[in-house]
Structure formats: structure tokens, C-alpha cells
Amino acid sequence: MSGDDRNRPLLFRTMKVKGSILHPYRFLMLVRLVAVVVFFKWRVEHKNHDGVWLWTASMTADAWFGFSWLLNQLPKLNPIKRVPDLAALADRHDDATLPGIDVFVTTVDPVDEPVLYTVNTILSILAADYPVDNYACYLSDDGGTLVHYEAMVQLASFAALWVPFCRKHCVEPRSPESYFGIKTHSYAGGMAGEFMRERRRVRREYEEFKVRIDSLSTTIRQRSDAYNSKNKGGVSATWMADGTQWPGTWVEQAENHRRGQHAGIVQVLLDHPSCQPQLGSPASTDNPFDFSNVDTRLPMLVYISREKRPGYDNQKKAGAMNVMLRVSALLSNAPFVINFDCDHYINNSQALRAPMCFMLDPRDGQNTAFVQFPQRFDDVDPTDRYANHNRVFFDGTMLALNGLQGPTYLGT
Ligand SMILES: O=c1ccn([C@@H]2O[C@H](COP(=O)(O)OP(=O)(O)O[C@H]3O[C@H](CO)[C@@H](O)[C@H](O)[C@H]3O)[C@@H](O)[C@H]2O)c(=O)[nH]1
Numbered sequence: 001m002s003g004d005d006r007n008r009p010l011l012f013r014t015m016k017v018k019g020s021i022l023h024p025y026r027f028l029m030l031v032r033l034v035a036v037v038v039f040f041k042w043r044v045e046h047k048n049h050d051g052v053w054l055w056t057a058s059m060t061a062d063a064w065f066g067f068s069w070l071l072n073q074l075p076k077l078n079p080i081k082r083v084p085d086l087a088a089l090a091d092r093h094d095d096a097t098l099p100g101i102d103v104f105v106t107t108v109d110p111v112d113e114p115v116l117y118t119v120n121t122i123l124s125i126l127a128a129d130y131p132v133d134n135y136a137c138y139l140s141d142d143g144g145t146l147v148h149y150e151a152m153v154q155l156a157s158f159a160a161l162w163v164p165f166c167r168k169h170c171v172e173p174r175s176p177e178s179y180f181g182i183k184t185h186s187y188a189g190g191m192a193g194e195f196m197r198e199r200r201r202v203r204r205e206y207e208e209f210k211v212r213i214d215s216l217s218t219t220i221r222q223r224s225d226a227y228n229s230k231n232k233g234g235v236s237a238t239w240m241a242d243g244t245q246w247p248g249t250w251v252e253q254a255e256n257h258r259r260g261q262h263a264g265i266v267q268v269l270l271d272h273p274s275c276q277p278q279l280g281s282p283a284s285t286d287n288p289f290d291f292s293n294v295d296t297r298l299p300m301l302v303y304i305s306r307e308k309r310p311g312y313d314n315q316k317k318a319g320a321m322n323v324m325l326r327v328s329a330l331l332s333n334a335p336f337v338i339n340f341d342c343d344h345y346i347n348n349s350q351a352l353r354a355p356m357c358f359m360l361d362p363r364d365g366q367n368t369a370f371v372q373f374p375q376r377f378d379d380v381d382p383t384d385r386y387a388n389h390n391r392v393f394f395d396g397t398m399l400a401l402n403g404l405q406g407p408t409y410l411g412t
């Protein structure tokens with residue numbers, strides 16, 4: 001750290017858990033520890049001579065549980081919360097000096113992992129508040145299906161409306177499905193009438209976009225049937241809208257066009273944007289949106305389906321990430337990568353800035369390998385009877401590990 005850095009504001013704050021919560025918890029740990037030790041003592045002193053084998057087995061199991069309980073408790077003695085300071089980041093780095101980020105999204109099956117989720121994930125990424133020419137989004141489709149590719153084509157055109165709309169009205173969250181799912185929308189800006197009008201219109205466009213996404217598999221099948229019937233005798237291919245055969249997997253399995261056996265595909269759907277802001281056009285008779293003061297550029301968007309061959313282990317998500325690293329190295333080569341599963345979305349438009357507070361921190365940045373966000377889950381029943389929010393893990397264990405060295409990496 002240079003002398004100059006020492007006087008600068010640090011980019012994140014470290015917060016201890018309140019004593020009123022921590023002290024009773026520590027006391028409870030002590031009580032449990034005493035109980036566990038007393039229990040072991042009792043066990044050893046009351047050896048069951050009729051079933052020594054059983055006694056030994058259960059002692060071994062208890063000893064192991066006791067030990068793992070201890071391992072689990074020790075980090076919890078000092079849980080730590082780290083909060084990014086976005087204002088300090090903005091002071092220190094203007095948009096031009098923020099580093100590039102390559103955003104990786106992985107998906108496999110358009111049915112098991114519904115395309116609508118993937119589409120929302122990507123829209124929330126494209127609409128994030130980060131310098132547009134400084135980040136790029138890559139989708140890896142391990143299914144190699146045309147449905148995903150055409151969904152991305154549709155998405156690229158819907159994003160041209162959704163992203164400027166989000167920027168203009170500071171919409172949160174920026175995944176349209178979640179945004180329109182919220183019952184009431186507070187609006188603090190000075191254009192309430194215009195906001196309501198544009199929101200209604202975007203909502204209608206989104207509903208139409210969803211219908212197009214939902215009908216993709218039917219559209220593709222009908223189109224392919226039409227081409228295949230002209231092409232009698234040949235194999236039943238899957239056809240793209242431009243009248244060429246899709247290089248990935250086909251609806252009907254064929255040599256070199258099936259799951260686990262097809263050529264690699266890389267398609268740039270949205271090109272790298274220009275470096276200067278591009279303001280949109282004012283409202284007119286055939287354009288109800290006034291984007292004349294909004295930057296309408298979109299970040300780069302790339303579709304990838306890696307090559308697959310039978311007998312070759314693809315290493316699932318890790319393999320997909322490897323391929324995305326290689327492709328992005330050629331196209332955008334950002335110093336940082338961030339990855340999401342296709343069923344995750346960014347629920348806060350500042351989410352790409354937040355990790356930079358840790359990575360660029362003058363004190364700890366050089367020693368930070370990765371930043372792990374807590375995950376939150378939608379559509380869990382409000383009382384969370386079955387603990388599906390995983391709060392103990394995300395708000396307990398992970399904070400606890402934070403106080404030791406850092407949390408574990410969760411794959412996203
Ligand atoms: O051959 C494959 C198999 C999986 N995936 C993707 O990998 C991700 C995770 O796979 P999934 O089987 O859905 O794992 P989950 O159990 O749902 O997710 C848990 O496990 C993942 C892998 O460790 C972590 O990334 C997640 O955070 C964690 O919630 C998904 O986006 C998949 O699309 C691929 O890209 N290629």
C-alpha cells in the first residue's frame with residue numbers, strides 16, 4: 001500500500017455482528033460444549049459390555065459428530081459482514097477506469113431449465129449499471145439447441161427496449177419477470193405519468209416477447225418440417241430462420257447433430273458497443289418511448305455451444321466455464337469474470353460494481369481471489385417451513401467463515 005493509498009477511503013466496510021446477538025450465541029456454544037463433554041464422559045464410564053461392538057461403533061460416530069460440530073462452531077466465534085461502499089468506489093474510479101468484466105451464464109436443457117428463466121437472467125445482466133463497453137455477457141448452451149439460440153436473437157431485440165427503459169426510470173430489479181411480478185411500484189422521479197405510460201407499454205411488449213419465446217420450439221419444428229418435406233430422403237434436420245441447417249443438436253437425433261456429439265458454435269448476437277454514449281430517439285407517432293436522454297447502447301452478447309464428441313468427458317459446468325474463458329479471451333478478454341447459473345438473476349443493478357469494491361480495494365484487493373454473493377430464492381413459501389432460503393448457511397456459516405479467511409466458493 002503506498003502512502004497515498006493510506007489516506008484514501010477504503011472501498012468496503014467490515015462490520016461485526018452485534019454483541020447482543022453474539023454473546024448469547026457464544027454462551028449457548030459453551031453450554032453445548034459442556035453438555036457434549038459430559039455426555040462423552042458418561043458414555044465412556046458406562047460401557048455396554050453386552051454389545052461392545054455396537055458401543056464402539058456408536059462411540060466412533062459420536063466422536064466424529066462431536067468433532068465436526070466443533071469445527072462448525074469455531075469459525076462462528078467471530079462472524080464478519082463486509083459491505084461494499086459504492087460511493088467510495090465512485091469517488092476513486094470513474095466509469096472509464098472501472099475494469100472489464102466477462103459475465104458467464106451456463107445452461108443445458110431448455111425444458112429442465114426453462115428458457116424464460118435464462119432469458120430473464122441475461123436481461124438482468126444486460127440492464128446492470130456498469131459501463132456498457134466494459135462488460136460482455138456469454139451464454140454457454142450445453143444442449144446445443146436452436147431454441148436457445150433463437151431465444152437470444154429475440155432477447156437481443158427486446159433488450160433494446162428493456163435496457164433503456166430500466167436506465168431511464170432506474171427500475172429495480174432488472175429481470176422483467178420479477179419486476180412485473182411486484183404488485184406495487186414506488187416511483188420517486190419527476191415523470192410519474194410518463195413512467196406509468198411507458199411501463200404499461202413495456203409490459204405489453206414483454207408479454208408478447210414471452211409468447212414468442214414460449215412458441216419457439218413449435219415454430220422451429222414447423223419450419224423444420226416444411227424444409228424437410230421439400231428435402232425428402234435426407235435426414236430430418238433442424239433449420240434456422242435463414243434457411244440453413246442448425247449446426248447443433250437436431251430435433252431428430254442424427255450423426256454429428258445430437259446431444260454429446262456436435263460441432264462448436266460461437267455467435268456474436270450483440271456486437272461490442274461504441275465507446276461514446278448513443279442517445280435514443282424522442283417519442284413520435286410510431287415510437288411511444290422517449291429515449292432522447294437515455295444511452296441506448298447494449299453490452300456485447302455472445303452465444304456459445306462448445307464442441308462435443310462421444311467418449312470425451314465434458315466436465316459439465318466447469319468444462320463450459322473453461323470454454324467460455326477461452327472464447328472470451330479472444331473477444332473481450334476482461335480481467336475479471338463473474339458467473340451465474342441460468343436460474344439466477346441479478347436482483348440489484350449495482351451488483352457488478354459491488355464486487356469491484358473488494359477487488360480494487362487498496363488494502364485487500366491484491367489478496368482477494370473471489371467474491372461470493374449470498375443467494376436468495378424466489379417463490380419460497382412465506383413462512384419458509386422447510387428452510388429453503390438456506391439462511392443458516394448464507395447468513396450464518398458464510399459470515400462465520402468470512403471472519404476466518406473468507407467464504408467458500410459456491411459455484412456462482
Ligand atoms: O453439462 C453441464 C451441466 C450443468 N451445466 C450448468 O451448470 C449449472 C449448475 O448445474 P445444476 O445441475 O443446475 O446444479 P444445481 O444443483 O442446480 O446448482 C448447485 O450446484 C452448482 C454446481 O456446483 C452451483 O453452481 C450452484 O450455485 C448450486 O446452486 C447450471 O447452470 C447448468 O446449466 C452446464 O453448463 N453443463
Ligand SMILES: [Mn+2]
Binds near residue numbers: 341343
Ligand atoms: Mn440448477
